[in-house]
Amino acid sequence: MTSHPHEPRTLRVALLGHGAVGSEVARLLTRDADELAQRIGARLELVGVAVGSDRPDRQTAFDPALLTTDAAALVRRGDLDVVIELIGGIEPARSLVLAALEHGASVVTGNKALLAEDGSTLFAAAEDAERDLSYEAAVAGAIPIIRPLRESLTGDHVRRVLGIVNGTTNFILDAMTTTGQGFDEALAEAQRLGFAEADPTADVEGFDAAAKAAILASLAFHTRVTIEDVHREGITTVTADEIASADDMGCVVKLLAICDQSMDGGAVSARVHPVMIPKDHPLASVRGAYNAVFVESESAGQLMFYGPGAGGAPTASAVLGDVVSVARNRLLEVTAPPERTHARRRLLGIGDARTRYHIALDVDDKAGVLASVALAFADNEVSISAVRQEGHGDDAQLVVITHTATDAALSRTVQQLSDLPMVREVSSVMRVEGEGL
Amino acid sequence: MTSHPHEPRTLRVALLGHGAVGSEVARLLTRDADELAQRIGARLELVGVAVGSDRPDRQTAFDPALLTTDAAALVRRGDLDVVIELIGGIEPARSLVLAALEHGASVVTGNKALLAEDGSTLFAAAEDAERDLSYEAAVAGAIPIIRPLRESLTGDHVRRVLGIVNGTTNFILDAMTTTGQGFDEALAEAQRLGFAEADPTADVEGFDAAAKAAILASLAFHTRVTIEDVHREGITTVTADEIASADDMGCVVKLLAICDQSMDGGAVSARVHPVMIPKDHPLASVRGAYNAVFVESESAGQLMFYGPGAGGAPTASAVLGDVVSVARNRLLEVTAPPERTHARRRLLGIGDARTRYHIALDVDDKAGVLASVALAFADNEVSISAVRQEGHGDDAQLVVITHTATDAALSRTVQQLSDLPMVREVSSVMRVEGEGL
Numbered sequence: 108m109t110s111h112p113h114e115p116r117t118l119r120v121a122l123l124g125h126g127a128v129g130s131e132v133a134r135l136l137t138r139d140a141d142e143l144a145q146r147i148g149a150r151l152e153l154v155g156v157a158v159g160s161d162r163p164d165r166q167t168a169f170d171p172a173l174l175t176t177d178a179a180a181l182v183r184r185g186d187l188d189v190v191i192e193l194i195g196g197i198e199p200a201r202s203l204v205l206a207a208l209e210h211g212a213s214v215v216t217g218n219k220a221l222l223a224e225d226g227s228t229l230f231a232a233a234e235d236a237e238r239d240l241s242y243e244a245a246v247a248g249a250i251p252i253i254r255p256l257r258e259s260l261t262g263d264h265v266r267r268v269l270g271i272v273n274g275t276t277n278f279i280l281d282a283m284t285t286t287g288q289g290f291d292e293a294l295a296e297a298q299r300l301g302f303a304e305a306d307p308t309a310d311v312e313g314f315d316a317a318a319k320a321a322i323l324a325s326l327a328f329h330t331r332v333t334i335e336d337v338h339r340e341g342i343t344t345v346t347a348d349e350i351a352s353a354d355d356m357g358c359v360v361k362l363l364a365i366c367d368q369s370m371d372g373g374a375v376s377a378r379v380h381p382v383m384i385p386k387d388h389p390l391a392s393v394r395g396a397y398n399a400v401f402v403e404s405e406s407a408g409q410l411m412f413y414g415p416g417a418g419g420a421p422t423a424s425a426v427l428g429d430v431v432s433v434a435r436n437r438l439l440e441v442t443a444p445p446e447r448t449h450a451r452r453r454l455l456g457i458g459d460a461r462t463r464y465h466i467a468l469d470v471d472d473k474a475g476v477l478a479s480v481a482l483a484f485a486d487n488e489v490s491i492s493a494v495r496q497e498g499h500g501d502d503a504q505l506v507v508i509t510h511t512a513t514d515a516a517l518s519r520t521v522q523q524l525s526d527l528p529m530v531r532e533v534s535s536v537m538r539v540e541g542e543g544l
Numbered sequence: 545m546t547s548h549p550h551e552p553r554t555l556r557v558a559l560l561g562h563g564a565v566g567s568e569v570a571r572l573l574t575r576d577a578d579e580l581a582q583r584i585g586a587r588l589e590l591v592g593v594a595v596g597s598d599r600p601d602r603q604t605a606f607d608p609a610l611l612t613t614d615a616a617a618l619v620r621r622g623d624l625d626v627v628i629e630l631i632g633g634i635e636p637a638r639s640l641v642l643a644a645l646e647h648g649a650s651v652v653t654g655n656k657a658l659l660a661e662d663g664s665t666l667f668a669a670a671e672d673a674e675r676d677l678s679y680e681a682a683v684a685g686a687i688p689i690i691r692p693l694r695e696s697l698t699g700d701h702v703r704r705v706l707g708i709v710n711g712t713t714n715f716i717l718d719a720m721t722t723t724g725q726g727f728d729e730a731l732a733e734a735q736r737l738g739f740a741e742a743d744p745t746a747d748v749e750g751f752d753a754a755a756k757a758a759i760l761a762s763l764a765f766h767t768r769v770t771i772e773d774v775h776r777e778g779i780t781t782v783t784a785d786e787i788a789s790a791d792d793m794g795c796v797v798k799l800l801a802i803c804d805q806s807m808d809g810g811a812v813s814a815r816v817h818p819v820m821i822p823k824d825h826p827l828a829s830v831r832g833a834y835n836a837v838f839v840e841s842e843s844a845g846q847l848m849f850y851g852p853g854a855g856g857a858p859t860a861s862a863v864l865g866d867v868v869s870v871a872r873n874r875l876l877e878v879t880a881p882p883e884r885t886h887a888r889r890r891l892l893g894i895g896d897a898r899t900r901y902h903i904a905l906d907v908d909d910k911a912g913v914l915a916s917v918a919l920a921f922a923d924n925e926v927s928i929s930a931v932r933q934e935g936h937g938d939d940a941q942l943v944v945i946t947h948t949a950t951d952a953a954l955s956r957t958v959q960q961l962s963d964l965p966m967v968r969e970v971s972s973v974m975r976v977e978g979e980g981l
Binding site (some may be wrong): 258263389392406413439 | 568572576580582583680686687688691692695696697698699700826829841842843844845846847848849850851852855857858860861862863864865866867868869872876878881884
């Protein structure tokens with residue numbers, strides 16, 4: 108490493124994307140240039156900002172001459188040290204990231220969709236190019252969770268990760284819990300307040316959370332999990348009745364990303380679905396659009412990381428933290444440890460996932476119902492923890508809480524229950540996390 | 545950097561201390577040797593374990609021949625890559641760490657007392673020696689907080705850190721809250737259950753938390769804060785009445801380490817004292833011996849890091865995370881960014897600290913008392929947020945909640961109140977954090 112104490116090196120940075128996060132990153136790179144130089148040991152020079160369309164009147168924190176619509180040419184300049192990718196989506200983001208790495212730049216990205224779909228290609232490209240690929244901003248916004256999993260817990264064994272990783276759905280479920288609103292009403296309110304998009308599909312159907320689950324599971328278990336491997340259920344079918352029933356049990360309903368492994372550690376699974384969790388669980392008190400990731404590891408025990416999961420400024424904080432790290436590494440001509448997927452564990456399907464269940468049945472209010480219902484559970488070796496009858500006559504309902512069972516056994520049980528003549532409808536099946544209910 | 549793909553390098557590790565944490569670290573270094581080698585890219589070889597006294601019958605996870613009582617000779621071998629210091633206290637730990645660095649080893653330590661007393665000497669020595677000095681285990685056990693502050697938030701501006709960083713005092717205050725016990729009773733129970741030591745001074749008088757406050761403030765504000773700079777009050781004077789009064793206000797009492805800065809950022813302060821915080825504050829639900837650190841930063845907003853604050857296995861997890869990092873750095877012949885204390889900010893004394901207060905006064909139950917009391921506050925420009933009278937006759941008590949004021953103004957107010965003939969006693973003064981009470 109050569110060193111010129113009187114001629115500090117400049118590192119060249121290109122920014123792809125100038126939306127809420129990109130413009131905040133540009134603003135901070137400009138405003139805090141001196142301080143960042145001190146932290147890195149080199150000045151960062153913003154040499155280009157790629158935008159989707161030519162808008163000469165765009166407000167920028169930098170010389171507007173740096174704006175370009177030719178991102179492909181920008182990443183191929185050959186003199187870049189760091190490329191910050193904040194375009195999102197699969198293409199052209201993937202081609203641009205690969206080209207940036209090939210042409211010698213380290214990459215900082217917040218692109219969860221791309222990492223979850225094709226992380227292995229990107230990480231392989233980074234390793235081949237001997238450059239960093241950093242992505243703290245891709246999961247849970249400003250919350251430092253990628254670095255702790257990659258570095259702090261690297262001497263430990265993560266057993267399980269539970270995350271509230273989508274602020275929109277947490278806001279909606281929280282509103283349903285607080286106000287008794289149904290899903291549609293709460294969604295409309297979230298849209299009105301700017302917490303949900305006009306097309307909320309990616310959030311409410313769990314696609315966004317599933318991408319993050321894939322990234323978290325890959326990191327936690329040192330194996331490659333893609334979004335295709337993640338079982339996904341959204342919150343559109345969660346009813347006010349289920350929220351109320353959870354409340355009766357001392358629980359709240361949360362959309363969780365769950366990454367866990369089989370008893371022997373040989374196989375892993377990642378899934379996203381609504382879950383009832385006890386109110387005294389640390390994740391239960393995560394309100395509104397906040398995110399939190401709960402990690403259970405062998406030595407460290409139970410850890411939780413909490414903070415804003417989205418937004419321009421919080422996400423920009425995560426991006427800048429990565430920029431400082433990869434810039435320092437460029438200066439030292441080293442890279443962070445590559446992604447380790449040596450474990451190559453088997454992926455469990457949802458049928459093998461083991462959890463507890465809350466099942467509500469509309470039943471005929473007559474003798475023998477409970478016996479028949481109990482038999483359906485016993486036939487499938489699903490053990491019952493508690494049963495409660497609610498209402499009478501046409502409103503009679505049975506609520507059953509099970510002990511831990513596989514999803515496959517539970518599905519068979521539900522099928523059998525549906526076929527019983529005295530069961531009018533299986534009105535709710537929801538998974539339950541946490542002990543002691 | 546030379547590379548021998550078929551002859552992987554071995555890194556030599558010495559362990560100082562073989563107590564609860566040290567023995568767990570030794571066990572994991574041995575048990576997980578293959579996995580750690582894969583993560584680091586080199587095998588770790590434990591070449592010596594320094595213990596305080598010769599006990600040949602000691603149970604060890606390693607060849608007992610590695611045990612030595614001559615720590616000074618061990619750290620001077622000259623062939624060590626990593627020294628893990630888990631002795632604690634100032635001496636001989638300081639001399640051993642300095643000698644280890646001088647002789648070419650990177651150091652991983654969990655020694656909060658030493659870092660808080662003399663961090664600048666140690667960090668300067670590490671920088672001179674071009675070696676790492678890592679200390680994730682020194683604050684909040686297994687919770688990754690040092691690395692997020694040093695690295696993840698390095699592109700952001702931390703405004704404030706509030707931490708529950710001592711499990712013993714949190715356990716005692718939690719027990720007082722749950723059971724209505726007084727301090728002495730709750731302490732005895734904590735001792736019986738192993739959550740407090742026979743001599744609990746370091747915990748209950750806030751020394752342990754003050755050391756951690758100094759470390760957190762130094763990191764958060766990029767300036768050097770020592771334990772001498774930390775205003776410290778313990779929990780021995782917290783009464784069951786104060787806990788009950790907090791509960792009435794929708795608050796709980798916590799011992800907090802508080803690091804903040806003046807409005808203009810030019811000065812910083814660190815202090816440890818009991819605080820009433822609203823029950824809906826994320827720190828309020830941190831129960832038992834758990835720790836949590838709450839960080840407010842300009843861009844990221846409010847973050848919280850939660851987990852076990854002590855114990856052999858959790859602390860060993862933090863130590864091993866550091867060992868993997870510094871070992872990788874030794875292999876690459878680089879070091880982590882040095883501690884940055886370039887900010888050299890002025891330190892505020894407790895008199896300049898600004899917070900809100902809960903003050904309870906035993907008063908004569910007669911007309912004019914409130915007017916006189918209110919005047920004492922007004923005279924010192926301390927604005928009153930709420931007043932409540934409790935009891936009558938000999939039991940009459942006024943509870944006053946103030947708006948934000950400096951500690952100096954509050955002290956003058958309390959003095960003036962004590963001098964009032966109708967005030968029999970100022971029975972409680974406690975600081976209040978959080979808005980909206």
